[in-house]
Amino acid sequence: MRLRNKPWAQEKIDHHSNIVVADPEKWQGKWREVFGNDNPIHIEVGTGKGQFICGMAQRNPDINFIGIERQKSIIVSAIDRVSDTELSNVHLMNVNAVNLRDYFKKNEVHRVYLNFSDPWPKNRHDKRRLTYATFLKAYEEIVIPNGEVHLKTDNQSLFEYSLYSFSKYGMLINNVSLDLHNSDFEGNVMTEYEEKFSALGNRIYRCEAVFRNK
Template identity: 75%
Template sequence: MRLRNKPWAQNMIDDHPEIVIPDPENWKGRWNEIFKNDHPIHIEVGTGKGQFISGMAEKYPDINFIGIERQKSVVVSVIDKLKETDQKNVRMMNVNAADLKDFFSKGEIERVYLNFSDPWPKNRHEKRRLTYETFLQSYEEVMVPSGEIHMKTDNQGLFEYSLHSFSKYGMVLNNVSLDLHKSNFEGNIMTEYEEKFSAKGNRIYRCEAVYRSK
């Protein structure tokens, strides 16, 4: 999907350091100081307009959430969403998630959410998929032992690829759903894309992948 350029986006980001953390690498190992508590931290890689992370933060006030989004034109939509709620347990990072260890220390993150990620369907783009082995390694480097990845997508090809990638990496698969909205899974917070795709009758695929303790 082509995003509309918003030349004013950087100014808006700069105007809201309470939401989008400036120089997030400076807080590596010290994110508890940002949130002023020691609650678990969950991150969402690719946030859409912020509906999921905002909904999760409201539902789970004792968990801190950090959204990671590299597209400035998307980040400003999240800012608008979070300004409406004034939620204290959500922050954003306008960075590339390719190397999370620049921003987090080992054991600082408990869970990663991957919601409706770009499927990068061409074989030559495999390494860009957020469930490719190098990304799985990057997540593991900042997570607690037995950390979890929770994934949702409407793309069957990406889902099948991801199940294989998780398994090949040695992860344990839980709660695999081939049609989330017709399952008995409870507590689902929908993203904007999820609402759009499910309204069209598309299946939503979901799974949880758990790292094995080493």
């Protein structure tokens, strides 16, 4: 889907420095100063318009959430949502997740969420998938021992690929749902895409992968 350009997006991002952290590399290892507490940090890579991360933050006030979104024209909607909910335990980053290790130190993050990531269906683009081994290595380096990656998608091929990738990397896979909305899983917070795809009758796939031997 082609994004509509919003030439005013950067100005809005700059105007909301209380929500979007400018120069996040300066806070590597010091995110407790940003949030003003030592609560666990959960990050969402590809936060979209912010529905999931705000919903999670509302349900979990003792957890700090950071939404990462590289598209300026999308993150502006997440800014509005965070602002409207007046949540103090959510911040956003307008950066590329390829550089995660520049923003977080070892053991600084407790959990990574990957929700409805771009499936990059062509085989030659597999290295761009957020569950490719190089991304898993980056997650492993910033999360605590036995840190987790939680994945949701409506794309069966991406889900199958991710299960294989997690397993090949040596991760423990838990709570696999092949039809999340018709399962007994409790506490699900839907994303915008999840609502859209579910309404179309698409099955939602979900799993949790745990790093081991750290």
